[in-house]
Amino acid sequence: MNSQHSSRTDVTNTTNPAAIEQLKEQRFNEKNLIIYNPPGVNDELSARFLRSLAFSTFKRRSPAFLRDLIIFLQDREPEIIEQCGDYAHFDLKRTIWSLELLREEIINNKEFQLFRVKAPDTDSWNTFLKGLGEDRRQWFSAVWLHADCYLYRRIWSIFQRSESLAKYDYFGDQKTSAVTNVAPLMRDILVSTKGIARSEENFQYLLKLSAWANHGDLSITRRGAHDKIYKQMAKYDIDLLADQSSDVWKDLTEASAPVYVDIVCDNAGFELFADLLLGEYIIEAGLASRVRFHVKAIPWFISDCTQRDFDWLLKFFRKHEFPELNSFSKRIRGYIRDRSFILCDKSYFWTSGHDFSQMKRVQPCLYVYISQAALVIFKGDLNYRKLLGDINYKPITQFSDCLRGFQPTSVCALRVIKSDIYCGLPICTVEKLTEQNPEWMITGDKAVVQVAIKHRLSSDIIV
Numbered sequence: 001m002n003s004q005h006s007s008r009t010d011v012t013n014t015t016n017p018a019a020i021e022q023l024k025e026q027r028f029n030e031k032n033l034i035i036y037n038p039p040g041v042n043d044e045l046s047a048r049f050l051r052s053l054a055f056s057t058f059k060r061r062s063p064a065f066l067r068d069l070i071i072f073l074q075d076r077e078p079e080i081i082e083q084c085g086d087y088a089h090f091d092l093k094r095t096i097w098s099l100e101l102l103r104e105e106i107i108n109n110k111e112f113q114l115f116r117v118k119a120p121d122t123d124s125w126n127t128f129l130k131g132l133g134e135d136r137r138q139w140f141s142a143v144w145l146h147a148d149c150y151l152y153r154r155i156w157s158i159f160q161r162s163e164s165l166a167k168y169d170y171f172g173d174q175k176t177s178a179v180t181n182v183a184p185l186m187r188d189i190l191v192s193t194k195g196i197a198r199s200e201e202n203f204q205y206l207l208k209l210s211a212w213a214n215h216g217d218l219s220i221t222r223r224g225a226h227d228k229i230y231k232q233m234a235k236y237d238i239d240l241l242a243d244q245s246s247d248v249w250k251d252l253t254e255a256s257a258p259v260y261v262d263i264v265c266d267n268a269g270f271e272l273f274a275d276l277l278l279g280e281y282i283i284e285a286g287l288a289s290r291v292r293f294h295v296k297a298i299p300w301f302i303s304d305c306t307q308r309d310f311d312w313l314l315k316f317f318r319k320h321e322f323p324e325l326n327s328f329s330k331r332i333r334g335y336i337r338d339r340s341f342i343l344c345d346k347s348y349f350w351t352s353g354h355d356f357s358q359m360k361r362v363q364p365c366l367y368v369y370i371s372q373a374a375l376v377i378f379k380g381d382l383n384y385r386k387l388l389g390d391i392n393y394k395p396i397t398q399f400s401d402c403l404r405g406f407q408p409t410s411v412c413a414l415r416v417i418k419s420d421i422y423c424g425l426p427i428c429t430v431e432k433l434t435e436q437n438p439e440w441m442i443t444g445d446k447a448v449v450q451v452a453i454k455h456r457l458s459s460d461i462i463v
């Protein structure tokens with residue numbers, strides 16, 4: 001037996017529940033060839049590594065999250081019936097049963113299944129799944145990124161099976177209730193940033209605000225937005241482990257017209273608010289003539305923004321008692337009307353299992369589309385993992401070298417670090433952080449603003 005794998009369990013007769021649990025876990029690890037070490041340099045993240053966030057995700061977090069979703073559906077049945085019609089009563093039963101089966105599949109490390117329900121991305125998902133190596137098609141052996149995305153696509157397909165629930169956003173309640181609490185914070189930010197002039201410093205402030213706004217996604221924590229950060233941004237620069245915001249400013253100010261900026265959004269609610277504010281500044285400061293927001297086509301990683309969340313937020317602002325929120329909504333609607341803002345909600349590439357180095361091959365139209373922009377900003381942790389292909393690069397590897405040829409234009413990442421991988425950091429920083437807390441990279445206390453600049457020839461410019 002490979003010495004990295006767990007050694008054979010001693011089957012003893014014990015009645016101690018904790019010991020029984022431990023034995024079960026050991027048996028599971030042996031059976032599924034779980035490796036005791038963390039991922040090595042250049043390994044892809046996977047739940048086969050015992051000491052990884054991927055392992056604890058499928059061992060504990062995802063089963064718990066599915067259980068919570070089931071309880072939520074059971075508790076909310078009357079409201080769901082009211083929203084989706086009487087037949088939802090029967091469809092909910094089937095849906096809950098399928099979610100329970102999915103939970104069992106994870107717990108028992110079953111093989112991924114092909115999708116049967118017809119949807120615009122069914123064929124591409126199935127081609128993707130068939131293309132995975134035979135030893136990379138189970139929850140605890142797959143690349144984490146693939147398994148993580150497959151989980152959210154499976155949940156969606158369960159709801160697609162029933163007509164009454166197909167359009168129901170099962171994460172909708174969590175997303176909307178998280179916003180209500182931060183209305184005063186958003187008002188304060190609008191007041192303090194009102195009419196701010198074009199300057200590198202102001203641009204950096206809004207870029208960092210958008211980065212830190214990624215702090216409050218709902219798939220790992222339920223902490224929501226962190227108001228101290230927005231009030232004392234400069235103090236948090238110490239937690240910004242890489243800050244290339246002035247390179248981003250330089251790239252934009254030197255770009256040839258017409259300048260577009262694409263923002264590949266992450267979470268709805270407060271993070272979307274910060275992205276819209278950044279977009280507004282980019283337009284008003286004349287840094288670009290158009291900002292295009294890419295949102296998810298299906299409910300994704302609980303709090304990711306869909307077109308419905310985008311519309312919901314504008315409506316929430318429009319109806320809110322704070323006049324600052326009303327007029328922000330009005331301004332955003334104006335940008336949408338005059339096409340300074342474009343909402344891109346149709347691409348299923350963002351909810352595929354592919355990392356971004358695959359985009360040119362798999363979704364060439366999207367690649368060409370974002371190549372038109374002078375800058376594309378990727379928000380959040382999952383997008384960062386997709387940029388790096390979930391590869392555990394050496395921490396000092398340059399961000400641009402980790403993109404493996406993905407350079408449609410200048411690529412910027414605004415990420416709060418919430419998972420095992422990172423790059424472009426000085427080794428002394430990493431060593432110091434690891435000494436203080438070996439799990440620093442999953443706490444969400446540190447962030448990065450990184451960019452890989454694409455130097456364009458004038459003949460490259462697409463009009």
Ligand SMILES: O=P(O)(O)OC[C@@]1(O)O[C@H](CO)[C@@H](O)[C@@H]1O
Binds near residue numbers: 148218379385
């Ligand atoms: O992309 P986001 O919203 O910043 O974070 C998504 C996330 O919470 O979900 C994944 C875990 O399943 C991690 O990659 C990451 O921590």
